[in-house]
Amino acid sequence: MLVDVSFPLISILIALPILAGLAIPLLFKNSQKYIIHYAILIALIELFITFYSYGLILSNGSGGEYNFVEGPVKILGNFGIDYLAGMDGLSGPLVLITSILTLLVIFGSRDLIEDRKVLYFSMIFLFQGSIMGVFTQLNMILFYVFWDLVLIPMFLFIGIWGGPRKRYAAMKFFLFTFVGSVFMLLAFILIYFSVSPHSFNIPEIAGKIPLSLQIISSVLFFIGFGVKLPVVPFHSWLPDAHVEAPAPISVFLAGLLLKMGGYGFLRFNIGLLPEASAQYAWIFILVGIITMFYGAIVAIVQTDIKKMIALTSVSHMGFVLVGAFTGTIFGISGSVFQMFTHAAAVGLMFMLSGYLHKATGTRNITVIKGLKFSSPRLATLLILGSMAAMCIPIFSSFISEYMVIVGAIQINPIYALIVAVPAITVGYFLWMLRRVVMSDPKSNVKKWDLSNVSTIALVLYLVPLVLTLIAPWLILDVVNPFSTVYAANFRLMSGGAA
Amino acid sequence: MQPKLDTPLVVLVVLTSVAVTSPLYEMIFGKKSLKYVQYLTILSLLVSLILLISSTLSLTPQESTVPHLLRNDTLGSFFSFIVILVTLFVSITSFDYMKGNPNERVYYSLLLFTAIGMTMLCFAVDLLVIFVAFELMSLPTFILAGYNKQDKLSNEAAVKFFILGALSSGILLYGISIMFGITGSTNLEVISQSLTSLSPDMLPFVIFSTVSMLAGLGLKLSIVPFHMWIPDTYEGSPTTVSTLLSAATKKAGFASAIRIFAVIFPLFYFDLSLALAIIALVTMTLGNLAALTQKSITRMLAYSSIAQAGYLLIGIVVLPYTNLGLIGLLYHSFNHAILQATAFLAAGLVRLKTSSSSLDSYNGLSKVMPITSFCLALSLLGLAGIPPLNGFWSKLILFSAAVDGGYAWLALAGLVNTAISVAYYLLVIKRMYMDETSIKAIKEPFIFISVLVFATAIIIVTGLLPNVLYDIAEDITISFLANNPV
Numbered sequence A: 001m002l003v004d005v006s007f008p009l010i011s012i013l014i015a016l017p018i019l020a021g022l023a024i025p026l027l028f029k030n031s032q033k034y035i036i037h038y039a040i041l042i043a044l045i046e047l048f049i050t051f052y053s054y055g056l057i058l059s060n061g062s063g064g065e066y067n068f069v070e071g072p073v074k075i076l077g078n079f080g081i082d083y084l085a086g087m088d089g090l091s092g093p094l095v096l097i098t099s100i101l102t103l104l105v106i107f108g109s110r111d112l113i114e115d116r117k118v119l120y121f122s123m124i125f126l127f128q129g130s131i132m133g134v135f136t137q138l139n140m141i142l143f144y145v146f147w148d149l150v151l152i153p154m155f156l157f158i159g160i161w162g163g164p165r166k167r168y169a170a171m172k173f174f175l176f177t178f179v180g181s182v183f184m185l186l187a188f189i190l191i192y193f194s195v196s197p198h199s200f201n202i203p204e205i206a207g208k209i210p211l212s213l214q215i216i217s218s219v220l221f222f223i224g225f226g227v228k229l230p231v232v233p234f235h236s237w238l239p240d241a242h243v244e245a246p247a248p249i250s251v252f253l254a255g256l257l258l259k260m261g262g263y264g265f266l267r268f269n270i271g272l273l274p275e276a277s278a279q280y281a282w283i284f285i286l287v288g289i290i291t292m293f294y295g296a297i298v299a300i301v302q303t304d305i306k307k308m309i310a311l312t313s314v315s316h317m318g319f320v321l322v323g324a325f326t327g328t329i330f331g332i333s334g335s336v337f338q339m340f341t342h343a344a345a346v347g348l349m350f351m352l353s354g355y356l357h358k359a360t361g362t363r364n365i366t367v368i369k370g371l372k373f374s375s376p377r378l379a380t381l382l383i384l385g386s387m388a389a390m391c392i393p394i395f396s397s398f399i400s401e402y403m404v405i406v407g408a409i410q411i412n413p414i415y416a417l418i419v420a421v422p423a424i425t426v427g428y429f430l431w432m433l434r435r436v437v438m439s440d441p442k443s444n445v446k447k448w449d450l451s452n453v454s455t456i457a458l459v460l461y462l463v464p465l466v467l468t469l470i471a472p473w474l475i476l477d478v479v480n481p482f483s484t485v486y487a488a489n490f491r492l493m494s495g496g497a498a
Numbered sequence B: 001m002q003p004k005l006d007t008p009l010v011v012l013v014v015l016t017s018v019a020v021t022s023p024l025y026e027m028i029f030g031k032k033s034l035k036y037v038q039y040l041t042i043l044s045l046l047v048s049l050i051l052l053i054s055s056t057l058s059l060t061p062q063e064s065t066v067p068h069l070l071r072n073d074t075l076g077s078f079f080s081f082i083v084i085l086v087t088l089f090v091s092i093t094s095f096d097y098m099k100g101n102p103n104e105r106v107y108y109s110l111l112l113f114t115a116i117g118m119t120m121l122c123f124a125v126d127l128l129v130i131f132v133a134f135e136l137m138s139l140p141t142f143i144l145a146g147y148n149k150q151d152k153l154s155n156e157a158a159v160k161f162f163i164l165g166a167l168s169s170g171i172l173l174y175g176i177s178i179m180f181g182i183t184g185s186t187n188l189e190v191i192s193q194s195l196t197s198l199s200p201d202m203l204p205f206v207i208f209s210t211v212s213m214l215a216g217l218g219l220k221l222s223i224v225p226f227h228m229w230i231p232d233t234y235e236g237s238p239t240t241v242s243t244l245l246s247a248a249t250k251k252a253g254f255a256s257a258i259r260i261f262a263v264i265f266p267l268f269y270f271d272l273s274l275a276l277a278i279i280a281l282v283t284m285t286l287g288n289l290a291a292l293t294q295k296s297i298t299r300m301l302a303y304s305s306i307a308q309a310g311y312l313l314i315g316i317v318v319l320p321y322t323n324l325g326l327i328g329l330l331y332h333s334f335n336h337a338i339l340q341a342t343a344f345l346a347a348g349l350v351r352l353k354t355s356s357s358s359l360d361s362y363n364g365l366s367k368v369m370p371i372t373s374f375c376l377a378l379s380l381l382g383l384a385g386i387p388p389l390n391g392f393w394s395k396l397i398l399f400s401a402a403v404d405g406g407y408a409w410l411a412l413a414g415l416v417n418t419a420i421s422v423a424y425y426l427l428v429i430k431r432m433y434m435d436e437t438s439i440k441a442i443k444e445p446f447i448f449i450s451v452l453v454f455a456t457a458i459i460i461v462t463g464l465l466p467n468v469l470y471d472i473a474e475d476i477t478i479s480f481l482a483n484n485p486v
Helices: A009-027 A033-059 A091-112 A117-136 A140-149 A151-161 A166-194 A212-229 A239-242 A245-274 A276-277 A279-298 A305-326 A329-360 A376-390 A397-411 A411-437 A452-468 A473-492 B007-058 B074-097 B104-123 B129-144 B152-183 B188-196 B200-221 B229-235 B240-290 B297-317 B324-354 B370-386 B390-404 B408-434 B446-464 B467-483
Strands: A067-076 A081-087
Touching: A009 A033, A009 A067, A009 A081, A009 A117, A033 A067, A033 A091, A033 A117, A067 B467, A081 A091, A081 A117, A081 A140, A091 A117, A091 A245, A091 A329, A091 A452, A117 A140, A117 A151, A117 A245, A140 A151, A140 A166, A140 A276, A140 B390, A151 A166, A151 A245, A151 B408, A166 A212, A166 A239, A166 B324, A166 B390, A166 B408, A212 A245, A212 A276, A212 A473, A212 B200, A239 A245, A239 A305, A245 A276, A245 A305, A245 A329, A245 A473, A245 B152, A276 A279, A276 A473, A279 A305, A279 A397, A279 A411, A279 B229, A305 A397, A305 A411, A329 A376, A329 A397, A329 A452, A329 A473, A376 A411, A376 A452, A397 A411, A397 A452, A411 B188, A452 A473, B007 B074, B007 B104, B074 B104, B074 B240, B074 B324, B074 B446, B074 B467, B104 B129, B104 B240, B129 B152, B129 B200, B129 B240, B152 B188, B152 B200, B152 B229, B188 B240, B200 B297, B229 B240, B229 B297, B240 B297, B240 B324, B240 B408, B297 B324, B297 B390, B297 B408, B324 B370, B324 B390, B324 B446, B370 B390, B370 B408, B370 B446, B390 B446, B390 B467
Parallel strands: none
Antiparallel strands: A067 A081
């Protein structure tokens, strides 16, 4: 079932950014003039490799199995830690959005990051490489290695380039996510010793884990991935991290880091522990629904636009959780698609909040007035971005959310009540737009607007959203084979009822 | 026929010849003698290191001329390799750290005597030799701890260390004498044989003797409740000496503990294993919780060192159940020695330059001492077990060993402790990289920095290529357990 190519595509996807990032301090020791060009070049190369590999999966229709498999190469003797990488219909869209967002974040950093650029850009690439590792590693321990490696650049991003309470936010972020990951590691070790022959490789252990351990592992994974996603009891690090992080880093946080949690739930809870997940799916769905409503309702009262968007993310991640645990093709495909569209939509909103702060000196919704007069381009993009985040049907975020809702209703009609969440979302976004964009301007507002280049860079966020609305098969043809396999497995475990 | 080598004896002779003669050079060479002493110390340690590497990897055929006293096996070579490497780091950095101290020559001689004691302890298989080695290792460190004789804290460190050290030696000797009374021998192999045919009436005495020996060694292993002296001594001694204590003498103690427990375990492993598991749990938890509240980096590292002893103890707990335990113990001993040495030496350099070990003096340090900060940050991340640094792999194996040995709760405790420990390690990194400072740029001495960079390179390389050390540890474990079936 493993499609093999001799060319190590995935290793290049992981190693290129990391090595390029480590080279930055050596290359740009004295002059930082061309650092941005270098960064864009590397990100473009990475993007082309991603397009190539994604295109191969798309044209082969091989999203249901692992592509470009490398290894297993032994890393730690007989102790089961192998380098084993592969890309399937779950990894594909996430790898794709990683490459796209990295490029866009580098564009955005041009305007918004001024000091310690050498460290900043090398950390950007370390982050990108580690995220690539998270989405492609099929050995649980190496997955964990990359999972933790992501924390270090993000810790520095928040702690060095952040806002007034950056140190507090950075520590809180690191501790929350690290504590979560420790429980995940325990589950990995328990699983390793429960299967025979002992193995950390996901393809080798699928379907071998006894039910009792599946239930224990479900709880441990729930803590690990739930902190990252985040689900409601573990979400409190997220608003702090978002508010303090600089805008481009918020894009990474919401666009990629949260997706690690969604990826984990799908790959491990649904993929490895289908029995326990099927039996206790209602708990996860319930938590997902609470997360959705909590995020949406708390977002209404926020006055900081960035905090509002952060809580929108929490709400949207609830959809990912619900979609995954419906265990239907619609639900699983919808939640992967949702991760893809949410990354682009919320990424744009966070970048705009950064520019808004630059233009007006504040992010307070009640203070900013008449943006359509003072910064027409920014205002237009803010409206478009809000439409994407509201899941209005001119962007593909609509399709993804719709798919999750359909999947949920398939399971139980009572879940139809989650339709209320998009309604609330529309409500607070429109209220925000009315206050910020559509209001009368203050008398002495100075005009400031986006440069041409920045405008183009920001419009680029919308391209994938429009493109996948017109041609949703670009994503779904990769994801659906994957969801078919996982959903069939899941149905089997829940006793065949559908 | 190929000539065979008795590594322990050769190493002991090499080190002793330098240690004994070096205080005398002053009479012959006058003022220049300091340089000679330093170079000879380094040279002798390097020669020993090469011998031990070749013996660990069994490049040359080995034999022992006194097999009933010093067993020439790879386990001993591996541990003495660790302690000699740390001693080497300590000696080189002492060039800067001890500069201007009136008794510098004797200092190096004492370092070498400690190294001799540690090497002997790593190879010793006779309880009396273990005791002699234990004393030989301890006595010079009492003096070294109080080396800054004008400093009150240094005096306190030495006195506290000496009193508890003397007490622990006494308890150790008491345990040994009871064991001799029961079995009629001090040789571990003979003891092992006579214990198998022991009448059940004698069991309480064996337990008593084991507990006494554990208490005696426990002082060096820095396990709770024998840890009281550690924070004060590490804080008061010259930081290079603290490095030696936490990174080297502790490892030699573990080498000896492995040998003793491998012999005693078959007799009543269940209770002992559980008791040790509880000690491990208490040790790591207390160490980490106490470290959270410290205001001084040396005290923080001291408590962290206690916590790490708790992790290492897991390896002994599961000794009877799984090979992974000993593999993890060996692997983590090496990693912890390097990480702890790097962290302590970096702290020592900061103390040398800012004459403070308070955590406040680390604010914004990355701007004035970039290389030191980087090395310290990496070693702290390694101690915390952040992948892909070497500390992660060995902790992973230790915790896996706990699960494999049926102590899943101990693995959970270890992991939760790891999560706690990240808080205080990270706090130092936060101070160095994110806080502001008023200190002006500091020149980092070249030799000191080279040692730090070299040690950091080991941390990174063994982290990226964990296979090398794992394979060595596995080979050693298999050959050790083949000779000492547990």
